[in-house]
Amino acid sequence: MSGLMQDWPLTLDRILEHAQRWHGDREIVTRSIEGPITRCGYADIHRRARQMSNALLDLGIRPGERVATLAFNTSRHLEAWYAIMGAGGVCHTLNPRLFIEQLVYIVNHAQDQVLLADTVCVPLLRAILPRCPGVRQVILLTDEAHMPADFEALAYESWIGRYGADCKWGGFSEESPAGLCYTSGTTGEPKGVMYSHRSNYLHMLLSVMPDILGISARDTVLAIVPMFHANAWGLAFAVPAVGARFVLPGACLDGASVYELLEKESVTIAAGVPTVWQGLLQHVEREGLRFSSLRRIICGGSACPESLLRAYQQRYGIEVRHAWGMTEMSPIGTLNPPASLDELALKPGRVPCGIDMTLVDDDGRPVPFDGRTFGRLKVRGHSVVRRYFRREDEELLDADGYFDTGDIATIDPAGFLQITDRAKDVIKSGGEWISSIEIENAAVAHAKAALAAVVGVPDAKWGERPLLLVQLKSGVTATPQEFLQHLEGRIPRWWMPATVEFVEAIPLGATGKVDKKVLRAQRAEAAEAGSKVDVAAGPSPGKLR
Ligand code: AMP
Numbered sequence: 001m002s003g004l005m006q007d008w009p010l011t012l013d014r015i016l017e018h019a020q021r022w023h024g025d026r027e028i029v030t031r032s033i034e035g036p037i038t039r040c041g042y043a044d045i046h047r048r049a050r051q052m053s054n055a056l057l058d059l060g061i062r063p064g065e066r067v068a069t070l071a072f073n074t075s076r077h078l079e080a081w082y083a084i085m086g087a088g089g090v091c092h093t094l095n096p097r098l099f100i101e102q103l104v105y106i107v108n109h110a111q112d113q114v115l116l117a118d119t120v121c122v123p124l125l126r127a128i129l130p131r132c133p134g135v136r137q138v139i140l141l142t143d144e145a146h147m148p149a150d151f152e153a154l155a156y157e158s159w160i161g162r163y164g165a166d167c168k169w170g171g172f173s174e175e176s177p178a179g180l181c182y183t184s185g186t187t188g189e190p191k192g193v194m195y196s197h198r199s200n201y202l203h204m205l206l207s208v209m210p211d212i213l214g215i216s217a218r219d220t221v222l223a224i225v226p227m228f229h230a231n232a233w234g235l236a237f238a239v240p241a242v243g244a245r246f247v248l249p250g251a252c253l254d255g256a257s258v259y260e261l262l263e264k265e266s267v268t269i270a271a272g273v274p275t276v277w278q279g280l281l282q283h284v285e286r287e288g289l290r291f292s293s294l295r296r297i298i299c300g301g302s303a304c305p306e307s308l309l310r311a312y313q314q315r316y317g318i319e320v321r322h323a324w325g326m327t328e329m330s331p332i333g334t335l336n337p338p339a340s341l342d343e344l345a346l347k348p349g350r351v352p353c354g355i356d357m358t359l360v361d362d363d364g365r366p367v368p369f370d371g372r373t374f375g376r377l378k379v380r381g382h383s384v385v386r387r388y389f390r391r392e393d394e395e396l397l398d399a400d401g402y403f404d405t406g407d408i409a410t411i412d413p414a415g416f417l418q419i420t421d422r423a424k425d426v427i428k429s430g431g432e433w434i435s436s437i438e439i440e441n442a443a444v445a446h447a448k449a450a451l452a453a454v455v456g457v458p459d460a461k462w463g464e465r466p467l468l469l470v471q472l473k474s475g476v477t478a479t480p481q482e483f484l485q486h487l488e489g490r491i492p493r494w495w496m497p498a499t500v501e502f503v504e505a506i507p508l509g510a511t512g513k514v515d516k517k518v519l520r521a522q523r524a525e526a527a528e529a530g531s532k533v534d535v536a537a538g539p540s541p542g543k544l545r
Pocket of ligand 1: 183230299300301302303304322323324325326327328331348405406407419421422437511
């Protein structure tokens with residue numbers, strides 16, 4: 001016997017149907033790629049998305065086929081998501097910051113049929129399209145007036161303008177595929193995570209909970225996290241679902257542009273990676289500015305340094321919610337709402353209902369939740385990956401249905417997670433694990449540091465020792481000793497970096513995180529050339545445990 005409730009498949013078209021019916025005039029504000037700020041309502045997004053669905057169906061897109069986007073956060077991109085998913089297609093978000101080789105691989109692997117792109121991505125398209133024969137049609141997300149002269153593509157506005165808004169959405173199983181996002185691929189080939197309508201719908205319900213994003217119809221939400229990064233943290237579903245005002249920053253994510261949008265549009269909640277908050281903070285401090293409407297920042301994607309938390313929360317009275325997640329989790333894993341503005345959310349927090357996690361040692365044995373013992377973090381839940389796309393014969397889950405995140409973490413007795421490293425970044429010294437993230441967080445709290453990164457370097461005695469690389473703020477100088485002194489008492493003595501080096505720029509990956517793969521390659525290259533630039537050896541490391 002089944003329950004006796006209505007059959008209401010959890011498909012994503014229902015979210016925009018809801019938003020247009022009950023919050024139709026609620027504004028979506030975009031810093032357009034063309035430059036000006038544009039405004040429309042959920043009813044407009046809904047109408048135009050349905051026009052686009054008709055246009056896609058006319059192009060022959062069938063259920064489950066992939067339509068790619070190569071675009072920044074704009075209302076047109078939002079329309080595209082709903083148009084593709086509503087018509088039963090799969091919206092494949094491509095990250096324009098990836099290397100050409102990676103993009104070519106991903107487009108071909110995903111078998112993308114149609115590609116919608118911002119005009120600023122035309123140089124990239126010129127490089128990748130000749131090597132992506134499966135792409136049948138390219139559409140530029142602009143109007144005729146802004147089309148580049150010598151590029152073969154349709155202009156979005158005139159393309160959808162040829163179609164009516166009468167279109168049947170949904171009507172398929174909630175298990176149907178809806179979105180596709182490839183992981184940043186720090187090891188091996190990028191892997192595709194295929195979200196279903198159901199997984200994204202349930203993730204939306206999970207994400208709006210008060211202790212998670214905690215957004216409501218009264219909020220104005222700025223999505224700085226790009227729509228091509230990790231399912232846009234689910235914001236493209238959560239914000240319309242609650243009828244909040246939505247602000248989309250286009251391609252301008254520098255401190256000054258973000259600040260201008262925050263203030264002019266009276267943003268109350270904004271979400272992005274730590275590097276964005278770092279850039280905004282530097283701008284605000286340099287110009288002596290204040291925040292008048294912003295009350296909460298969601299900071300995730302990589303570890304949020306304590307100095308950043310402290311600055312926003314204690315200096316500006318803005319609540320910082322530290323989040324952990326990954327593309328494979330749609331992406332929310334844990335969040336940490338501080339109990340009050342006096343309390344810093346140093347750890348990225350606890351899981352919401354719908355996600356379960358565990359820690360195991362190298363032999364797969366459970367590790368105690370004592371806040372001290374490191375273990376491999378494994379997760380399961382309704383919005384966690386089961387298999388990678390077109391790698392269906394690869395078993396990802398263990399016998400209990402857990403997915404190994406590749407992160408090393410501790411969990412304390414109250415259930416608060418602390419990520420100590422990616423498994424491949426953890427430093428093994430004298431048989432013990434050293435957390436590169438904790439050293440980085442402590443180092444970046446130094447007033448002269450703009451960015452810090454820690455990698456393991458081979459050591460004859462201890463196996464590996466930490467090397468601290470620092471990118472200084474512009475115009476300042478520092479000595480390695482200053483940094484070593486600063487670290488005293490902030491990290492265990494035996495974690496003290498063997499060496500401190502100052503570098504011009506710490507490489508950031510396609511999603512704004514420190515790219516340790518590139519860092520290691522740069523160092524290996526420098527070592528080979530025998531040219532150790534800017535190297536300054538610090539004192540010998542403290543006595544190891
Ligand atoms: P991605 O799928 O590109 O979003 O990358 C996910 C990975 O980013 C995770 O597995 C973590 O290694 C890292 N990450 C995300 N959030 C945090 C956080 N709050 N602290 C430390 N690492 C994080």
